[in-house]
Amino acid sequence: MKRSSSLFMVLLATLLYLCFPGISVAVEAELTAKNVKAGDPITVKGTIASGRDLYIVICTESTFKPSDAIGVKERKKLLKQFESDPTIPPNYYVVTNAPDGLAVAKEADKGQTKGIFAFPPFKYKVRVNKIKKWADLSDEAKGMLGPVTTEAEWNFLTYTHENKFGINTVSKERPVGGGNAKMILSDYNTRKEAWNNGVRVQLDKGSGKFTVAMVPYRNIAPDTKMSVYVNGEKIDTLTIDKSGYFFSTGNTYMNPLLVTLGAFIIGVLFVIMGAAGGLFTAAFQITVVGTKGPLGINAANTIKPTNLFLTLCSPITGLINYFKENRFAWPVAVCFAIGIVIGAFFLGPAFSAKYLPLKAYKFYLGIVCLVIGVKLFWESLPGSIEKKKAMKAIIQKFNLAVKEAKGSGKAVELGKVEFEKFNFVRFDMQFWGETFVARPLVMLIGGVIMGMVAASFGVGGGFMFMPFMTTIMGYPMYLAVPIALAGTFATSIGGIAKYILMGYSPDWMMAICIAAGAIGGGMVGPKIQKKLPEIFLKRMLALALIIVFMKYTQLLVFLR
Amino acid sequence: MIFLQAILDYIVHLFDLLFVRVVQPFFVFLGQVLEFLIIAPLLFLSVPVSLQVVAVAVLSGLFSMLLRRFLNVEKKELTFKHAFTKKREEQQNIKMLSDWKTRDVLYRTSDNEIDEKYNIYLAQRFARHGIVYLLPVFFALFWLENLFSPETLTLLHGYPFLLPLPDNSYGIDGLSVSFVFLLSYVLTLLVCFWIRKKCKGYLERKS
Known part of the structure; x- marks a missing residue:
């Protein structure tokens, strides 16, 4: 009996194995x-x-x-x-x-x-x-x-x-x-x-x-x-x-001190280049830190709000002074800022969260890096350097004129915007003794588009605002600079508010490290800037940006 | 190559040690002290979480104002303006030179000097504002994120937000800790600046 039941068990097991491998x-x-x-x-x-x-x-x-x-x-x-x-x-x-x-x-x-x-x-x-x-x-x-x-x-x-x-x-x-x-x-x-x-x-x-x-x-x-x-x-x-410090929102292991050190270098580069700080921090977050974002949030939607917070600090420093000095040509500045807020709050983050996940974000960021890299190389050419110096001199002279006017009590009078009749499409206005053509509608539309693009990429947008105003609108630098700064501020505020409302939070610890590093770099940068070979550095940065472009568009096989 | 990698590994190891042994314990201790001083009393008084966040934002705003004072932001701005005006006046004196070549060289040198000083001033101003506003905000938000994480809020209220919102076309489910904090922080700063302006005006009128 015992032997037959054992045999039965073996047969059953064999049968089960054959039927259900x-x-x-x-x-x-x-x-x-x-x-x-x-x-x-x-x-x-x-x-x-x-x-x-x-x-x-x-x-x-x-x-x-x-x-x-x-x-x-x-x-x-x-x-x-x-x-x-x-x-x-x-x-x-x-x-x-x-x-x-x-x-x-x-x-x-x-x-x-x-x-x-x-x-x-x-x-x-x-x-x-x-x-x-x-x-x-x-x-x-x-x-x-x-x-x-x-x-x-x-x-x-x-x-x-x-x-x-x-x-x-x-x-x-x-x-x-x-x-x-x-x-x-x-x-x-x-x-x-x-x-x-x-x-x-x-x-x-x-x-x-x-x-x-x-x-x-x-x-x-x-x-x-x-x-x-x-x-x-x-x-x-x-x-x-754990293997080192874990950034809980960024979802990556890295020593915060190394992030700070990296951001310090970016801060120095920002001072040398005078622009594209947002782009550099975005690339830094993607490539060096490797920000991934929490589970259920696309990595790009953590990188963008973190970046926008960092771009906020730069404009607030200059904006208040420009207001005090009556440097805003309000018919154009207000329309531009409204356009940017519309683009950065209502369109940019929603568009970006839906259509710019990390893959697309990296690709288009690469394209932007290429544009800025070429621009930077162009700026390193002797002719451009001379032109830039002349531009700087004009702005400086204007700044001094403003200070003098302020001292003598004429600033309010000179900074007053004068025009005969407001027209949404085009009208002539007088500002600081010069006559300009104001096109509020173009500024509004331009603001919406650029605000949307800047907030989508999580950058300030200064690299777009200045060429738009000086080349397309034909405004002089002293009129364009305060408006561009207001634009950067509006992008940051609009973008941050919308991203946070949508539940996309920055990694605060990473933001602390990047801000601390960038502040340090910003302080040291100007002191060492004169000792550094500017043309060489600009060209090296241009090369670095072009390599970033090739990496993000995956043109380089070994960097994929 | 192996030698370079070894050096790099050693540097990273040093950074790790510095962070784990010094930086992290300090901030953990600081967080515990702040929790004991700010959050524990509010919890004892059964203050809702949203108001606790507002309270932290108000305190952060006041801390920023204190930092402004401590870093002498206004004084430094004024000092720079004086120095800048003085330099400009000196530059104007160059115009009195009769030899145009000397005048040109001196003017250019002076211009470069002003340019350099202005760049340093801008960078330092960026740093001051970063220290006064950006860093306290980031630190407070990092701390709050750990105190009131979405998981904690879900356990407390049943949803991962401070305040839930009704269904809307923007896809916004509710107000997060960050949003309430930032809004309260900005309002605190605005109120502080308004009060300061009023006080200054009152003192000027009195004197």
Whole structure:
């Protein structure tokens, strides 16, 4: 009786295995460490049934679904694409000796795959590990995916590892070589692909003994719990320990003192260049600090408000004085500022949050860097330097004239704007003894467009305002400078208010570090400026900006 | 290359030590003191969270005004203006020179000097305003973000905002801690400047 029941059990187990190969049989495994420092490898050792393939899933224990997204625009976009609101672990890896069942290594189009720049070199081919569709997975593989059990969950997971918006909003891991984020991994020695770098899979199929090591995303928040599944069976949980200071909103590890030091250098550069501080801090946040933003918020929507706060400080210093000195030609200044507030508050942040996620943001920021780089190189030419000096002299003389007029009590009289009849399209006005053509409507429209662009990029916008007023409107520098400064102030205020109302908060600690560094750099910059070779520095900066352009538009293969 | 990497790693390690051993403990201690002095009494009085944020904003505004005074912002501005006017007057004297070549050289040198001084003044003014306004605001917001994180607010009220708003086309769900703080901070500064102006006017009239 006893013998026959044993035989029955063996037959039943064999039958079950043949009918349901996904069911795990005899899995024994353990983690070499229960606490792993962020960025360090996780090692799993153990035994599985002999002859079987190995599937190890390492994923965060906490889960995320589209309706959890904090960002309003992100929530809308994700829910529109994934109506069933599937739940997935935001960081998810499958390490296996049989990756072909889950993904296929192939060449795919990346970069600008649609839109006006969808042509080479902006659109390029890169080798990716293309995740297979749910229907193409074998039944065995489907049973080995740990917490992921449905097609909707698999599709959402694929989206958060293959689509740049999904990556920058949910999984946050830097795509390998400009392609996809890591998800299906295998032994690097067996499959020498970039995404397998640092992955070790040793499996003796005969005995079922295995050792697996892999490094998960290095910016996983401290105290995050990660589950480990071996062939579909949960074997243990580990905790991620912090690796240095963690910027909770920026979602990245970095020493704040290093951020401050970097911002100090930017502050010095800002003084030398006299513009583009916002652009430099944006590039600094993206490339050096690696700001990722919280889970459910696209990285760009954390970078932009942080930047706008920093651009706020520069205009407030000069603005009050210009007001006191009657330096605002109000018929043009008011229209321009209203336009900018409309653009920066009502249009820019909403447009940006929806249409400028990190991928597009970086690309267009790269284009802006190219424009400024070329402009900077142009300014380093001898003719431009002389012209700039002459311009500076004119402004300085005007500033002195204002001071004298103020001293003698004539400022109020001279600073008065005089005109016969206000016309929204065009009229002549007198200001500081000169006659100008005021075009309030053009200023308003220009303000709306430029305010929108500046707030979309999270920059002050000075690099657009000045050429607009001096070249298109034909205003002299002493009229244009105060209006441009008011414009920068309006962009910062309008943009900040809207971003914060929309729930996009800056990383305050990062803002502290950048502000402190920039202040220091701003103080030291002018003192060392004269000792530095200006033309050489300007050209080096121009070169740096062009390299940034090439990096952000992914023209340089080795920088992707 | 390996040598350079080793040096870089060593520098980063030094920075890490400095931050972990000195900077971080100092700010943690400061945060605890502030929590004990400001938040604990308000909690004891059962003051709602939104009013606690307003209170911190008002105190930050007053701190900024104190910093303004401590850094002698007005005095420094006035000193620069005096120095600037003096330089300008000196420049005017150059005009009296009869030799045009000397006059031109001296005028250019003086112009460059003024230019340099003005640049330094602008940068220092940026720094002063950054220290007075930007840094206190960022520090206060960082502190508040840790005290009243969206998770804490959800536990307290059931929503991650200070004040929820009805459904609207702008997609704004509610007023955040940052928004209420910034609004209260700006209003505090405006009130302080208004009071100062009134007091100055009153003192001038009296004298």
